[in-house]
Amino acid sequence: MRNVTVAIVDDHPIVCEGLAKIVSECEEFSVIGVAVTASEATALTLERRPDLLILDLNIPGGGMSVICDLARQATGTRIVVLSMSEAPDDVIGALRLGAAAYVLKGTGGAELCAILRAVAEGGCYVTPHLAARLIAAAEPPKAAAGHPEDARMLSKREAEIYALVRQGCCNKDIGRRLSLSEKTVKHYLTNMFKKLEVRNRTELALHAPWI
Structure with missing residues (x-):
């Protein structure tokens, strides 16, 4: 390092x-x-x-x-x-x-x-x-009950990356686990930030724990 x-x-x-x-x-x-x-x-x-x-x-x-x-x-x-x-x-x-x-x-x-x-x-x-x-205190919006909008907005690959972000994985670890380059992981994260209207990976991790 x-x-x-x-x-x-x-x-x-x-x-x-x-x-x-x-x-x-x-x-x-x-x-x-x-x-x-x-x-x-x-x-x-x-x-x-x-x-x-x-x-x-x-x-x-x-x-x-x-x-x-x-x-x-x-x-x-x-x-x-x-x-x-x-x-x-x-x-x-x-x-x-x-x-x-x-x-x-x-x-x-x-x-x-x-x-x-x-x-x-x-x-x-x-x-x-x-x-x-x-996370326990967070509740999904009523309109999202059962089929949260945020969950539908993410692709299968984005959902996989989201799960690893919540585990505290860095981009390198995510790339290694999903066989992606760090550049590709960053590209996915940028798109996810826009979709979910968050500014960084910390907000992403706390944004929607029901996904």
Whole structure:
């Protein structure tokens, strides 16, 4: 795996130090900066363009504002929210704004590194019990009962890709499992985003769990 640059945003120095140590111990990651406020986080990301940004939501200025700012700037940095909050509004809000992952603090170091690897390779992630709670709370629209419109919109191949996206597979894994090139997988995903009116694979994974 190529070297992956990481920036960390948290307003507690001990948390930043601990995260930097954990991430740096994984040989493929390099920590290139730390910030403690929303404005610092945005400035750091625009200046250094890290591959990944580990972001706490509860920082001065608000972590959500960082996600919004970076989405508008289209930096290419993938955002991993690392938070204590299990509030559905925080999880869904962060993902809809463009975060690639939502991870609860308390996650072990080895698991966090595995999540970062998956996100760096194009995958998305939500702490499993949070994802299960969101999916359980989601209900299909009444008009879609029995034969959901969204299900009919997807081809058989798109439905297969959808199922693998929900499992957290990156494009490379999807291509390997379905004997497709990564370019072809990206083409399918682009069409699926348009059909289902979502912006990214995280929204796709949470969009219609009844498909």
